[in-house]
Amino acid sequence: MTGTGQDTGGSGQGQLRGLKVVEFAHVVAGPMAGSMLADQGADVVHVEAPGAGDAARAMGPVRDGVPLWFKVAGRNKRSVTLDLHHAAGREIAHRLVAWADVVIVTLRAGRLRDWELDWEAVHRINPKAILLQISGFGATSSRANEPGFGKMGEARSGVVHLTGFPDGPPVHTGFSHGDAVTGLMGAYAVLAALHRRANDPGFDGEWIDLALFEPLYRLIEWQIITYDQLGTVPERAGNQLAVAPAAVINTYRSGDGEWITVTSATLRSVRNVARLLGLPEEDYATSAQQHEGRETLDKGLREWVAARTTDECLAEFARAEVVASRVFTAADIVADPVYAERGDIITVDDADLGPVRMQGVIPHFHRRPGKVWRTGPALGQDNHLVYHEWLGLAEEELAELEQHGVI
Ligand SMILES: CC(C)(COP(=O)(O)OP(=O)(O)OC[C@H]1O[C@@H](n2cnc3c(N)ncnc32)[C@H](O)[C@@H]1OP(=O)(O)O)[C@@H](O)C(=O)NCCC(=O)NCCSC(=O)C(=O)O
Numbered sequence: 001m002t003g004t005g006q007d008t009g010g011s012g013q014g015q016l017r018g019l020k021v022v023e024f025a026h027v028v029a030g031p032m033a034g035s036m037l038a039d040q041g042a043d044v045v046h047v048e049a050p051g052a053g054d055a056a057r058a059m060g061p062v063r064d065g066v067p068l069w070f071k072v073a074g075r076n077k078r079s080v081t082l083d084l085h086h087a088a089g090r091e092i093a094h095r096l097v098a099w100a101d102v103v104i105v106t107l108r109a110g111r112l113r114d115w116e117l118d119w120e121a122v123h124r125i126n127p128k129a130i131l132l133q134i135s136g137f138g139a140t141s142s143r144a145n146e147p148g149f150g151k152m153g154e155a156r157s158g159v160v161h162l163t164g165f166p167d168g169p170p171v172h173t174g175f176s177h178g179d180a181v182t183g184l185m186g187a188y189a190v191l192a193a194l195h196r197r198a199n200d201p202g203f204d205g206e207w208i209d210l211a212l213f214e215p216l217y218r219l220i221e222w223q224i225i226t227y228d229q230l231g232t233v234p235e236r237a238g239n240q241l242a243v244a245p246a247a248v249i250n251t252y253r254s255g256d257g258e259w260i261t262v263t264s265a266t267l268r269s270v271r272n273v274a275r276l277l278g279l280p281e282e283d284y285a286t287s288a289q290q291h292e293g294r295e296t297l298d299k300g301l302r303e304w305v306a307a308r309t310t311d312e313c314l315a316e317f318a319r320a321e322v323v324a325s326r327v328f329t330a331a332d333i334v335a336d337p338v339y340a341e342r343g344d345i346i347t348v349d350d351a352d353l354g355p356v357r358m359q360g361v362i363p364h365f366h367r368r369p370g371k372v373w374r375t376g377p378a379l380g381q382d383n384h385l386v387y388h389e390w391l392g393l394a395e396e397e398l399a400e401l402e403q404h405g406v407i
Pocket residue numbers: 026027028029030047048049050082083084085106107108111134135136146147148149150151176179212
């Protein structure tokens with residue numbers, strides 16, 4: 001599973017140590033798949049166009065002229081420049097495909113064919129390669145060559161229709177939800193293929209074909225079968241759920257103006273809420289009674305929370321074993337003891353910014369944890385390492401390629 005086993009540097013630790021990944025991918029979704037693999041120790045080479053590189057480099061807030069998002073999004077990867085418009089660039093791209101265990105592509109189908117980075121070409125060049133292809137609509141769709149962005153995927157997935165209040169417009173979540181989940185599911189698919197590869201001596205490559213709308217669509221679970229069986233379209237229900245498996249689930253404003261989410265989804269946890277509110281526990285003994293009484297509980301909680309400060313609410317909820325949380329801001333996350341105890345906020349040295357705080361590696365592995373060993377690198381920072389040391393291109397060849405703007 002680990003290719004030639006050459007020491008490719010990187011974190012040198014983690015579950016995916018030695019796994020070689022090349023990304024012909026830009027913006028958020030594909031690079032997120034690479035990021036998940038890189039966090040667990042894979043050697044991920046991010047191929048970018050010379051000049052400005054991946055548009056993701058310029059995204060998000062900026063400090064002193066330095067964009068911040070890419071410091072996280074590009075972390076743990078190697079950056080190389082390569083102009084795929086050049087025949088010489090494509091030749092090197094094909095050498096990277098031959099080198100890799102996993103190839104991630106998110107350019108549109110037409111460009112992939114032009115540049116011989118589509119499944120047929122990748123499979124011909126490296127018959128054992130696992131290709132993860134992310135596109136707006138899927139490679140088998142009649143819309144295979146159309147451009148796609150994550151928000152389109154979110155809108156199409158059914159999730160946006162369900163998000164927001166019944167009397168308000170549909171709402172997208174406040175981050176690149178569709179892209180991020182597509183990247184995560186792409187990484188999951190790669191691991192499934194790697195398991196096959198490790199256990200099947202006849203493994204002859206795999207083509208993973210993922211459309212931006214599909215991961216969220218898969219995750220909404222009960223909506224489609226509900227429509228199929230009942231003919232009803234699930235609708236927005238604010239911070240509750242359109243079908244209520246939980247008798248208590250909502251977000252309430254405290255006396256000092258913060259928001260607190262409370263959720264109880266088992267018999268005992270709902271009884272805990274009833275007890276806390278001073279309601280007769282025997283009226284909330286069965287799930288039918290709890291379902292019947294859910295509006296009383298909701299109204300009771302709204303008033304109870306409004307009459308107290310956030311800290312008072314959270315202390316009493318904890319005492320009563322009612323599961324609740326302040327709705328965290330980034331500042332709350334950084335100040336929170338549990339995040340600190342978990343090691344979920346780490347400090348990494350960055351060449352431009354000095355020490356920066358960001359998410360640690362998630363999930364945690366106790367025995368062979370992943371590691372953040374660098375922030376997002378400068379454009380082309382690893383050209384020499386990857387092209388010379390890993391692919392074996394001569395120094396003179398590199399100089400010439402650079403002179404001609406190929407790298
Ligand atoms: C993101 C896209 C809409 C961008 O579309 P386009 O700008 O039309 O680009 P194409 O995919 O056709 O790819 C060709 C272009 O890639 C650029 N390109 C990229 N890498 C290179 C290298 N190494 N060399 C040369 N050119 C390069 C270059 O500008 C090409 O333009 P030409 O030379 O002119 O051809 C599309 O790539 C797409 O639908 N991708 C699949 C789904 C996806 O991943 N979407 C983004 C999710 S993130 C997201 O939604 C978000 O960030 O928000």
